[in-house]
Amino acid sequence: VAxxxxxxxxxQKYIFSLEEGQDQAEEALKVSREEYKALFENSxxxxxxxxxxxxSSADAIVIYDMDGFCNYVSPSFTxxxxxxxxxxxxxxxxxxxxxxxxxTMDLIDDLIQNGTPTQNFETKRYTKRGSFWP
Amino acid sequence: xxxxxxxxxxxxxxxxxLVVDDEEAIxxxxxxxxxxxxxxxxxxxxxxxxxxxAFSERPDIxxxxxxxxxxxxxxxxxxxxxxxxTKQIPIIILSAKAQSDEIAAGLEAGADRYLCKPVGFPDILxxxxxxxx
Numbered sequence: 651v652a653x654x655x656x657x658x659x660x661x662q663k664y665i666f667s668l669e670e671g672q673d674q675a676e677e678a679l680k681v682s683r684e685e686y687k688a689l690f691e692n693s694x695x696x697x698x699x700x701x702x703x704x705x706s707s708a709d710a711i712v713i714y715d716m717d718g719f720c721n722y723v724s725p726s727f728t729x730x731x732x733x734x735x736x737x738x739x740x741x742x743x744x745x746x747x748x749x750x751x752x753x754t755m756d757l758i759d760d761l762i763q764n765g766t767p768t769q770n771f772e773t774k775r776y777t778k779r780g781s782f783w784p
Numbered sequence: 785x786x787x788x789x790x791x792x793x794x795x796x797x798x799x800x801x802l803v804v805d806d807e808e809a810i811x812x813x814x815x816x817x818x819x820x821x822x823x824x825x826x827x828x829x830x831x832x833x834x835x836x837x838a839f840s841e842r843p844d845i846x847x848x849x850x851x852x853x854x855x856x857x858x859x860x861x862x863x864x865x866x867x868x869x870t871k872q873i874p875i876i877i878l879s880a881k882a883q884s885d886e887i888a889a890g891l892e893a894g895a896d897r898y899l900c901k902p903v904g905f906p907d908i909l910x911x912x913x914x915x916x917x
Binding site: 654655658659662663664665666667670 | 807809810813814817851880881882900901902903904
C-alpha cells in the first residue's frame with residue numbers, strides 16, 4: 651500500500667511537470683507565431699516601399715524571372731516602350747534587336763553567374779511601334 | 785473520482801481557492817494554473833496552516849491533500865465541516881491514498897469529492913467547476 655501511494659505521488663508530480671512542459675511549448679509556439687507575423691508584416695511593408703520606388707522611378711524598369719520571362723514593368727517602361735504589363739506578363743519582350751542579342755546575353759550571363767552589375771552599357775531596343783529607342 | 789453527495793449538494797460562486805499540499809511542486813503548479821484562469825489562490829503546506837487559512841482567507845473551495853504535516857487532511861476536513869463558519873465550503877480531497885477504506889474515511893469526514901492522484905489539471909478544474917453556480 652505504501653509503495654502504491656508513493657508511486658501515485660510520484661506520478662502526480664510527473665503529470666504536472668508534463669502539463670507544465672506542454673504549457674511552455676504552447677507559449678513558445680505562440681511567441682513564434684507572433685514573431686513570424688511581425689516579420690511577415692515588415693516584409694510586406696518592405697515590398698510596398700520597393701514597389702512604390704519602382705513605380706515612381708523615371709527609369710524604365712523590367713523584372714524578369716530566371717527564365718527570362720517578364721514579371722513586371724514599371725509605368726516609365728510603358729511610357730517609354732509602349733507595352734503594358736498585361737501584354738508582357740509571362741512572355742519574352744520582343745524588343746531586343748538581332749544586333750544586340752549576343753552582347754545582351756553576355757551581360758545577363760555575367761549577372762546571373764557572377765552577380766556583376768551592368769554599368770555604362772549602351773544599347774538600343776525596339777518600341778512597340780517598331781521604332782528604335784533611343 | 786469518488787463522491788458521496790455528488791453535485792446536488794454545495795454550489796458556490798468560486799473566486800478564491802485554497803490549495804493544501806505539502807509538496808511545493810504541486811501547490812506552486814496548481815496556483816499558477818488557477819491564477820492564469822483568473823482565480824485567486826491561497827496555499828497551505830500543513831494541516832494547521834490549512835485550518836488557519838480556511839478561517840482567515842474564507843476561500844470558496846478547498847483542494848485538500850490527506851498526508852500533511854502537523855494535522856492530516858482527514859482531520860482538517862472533519863474540523864472544517866463541523867464549524868458553522870466553514871461547513872458550507874466545498875472540500876475536494878486530492879490524495880495519493882486510493883484504498884477504498886481511505887476514500888471512505890475522507891467522505892465520512894465530510895469531503896464533497898475525493899480525487900485519487902494521479903490526476904491531470906483539466907480533471908481537477910472540471911471538479912471545481914462542478915461546484916461553481
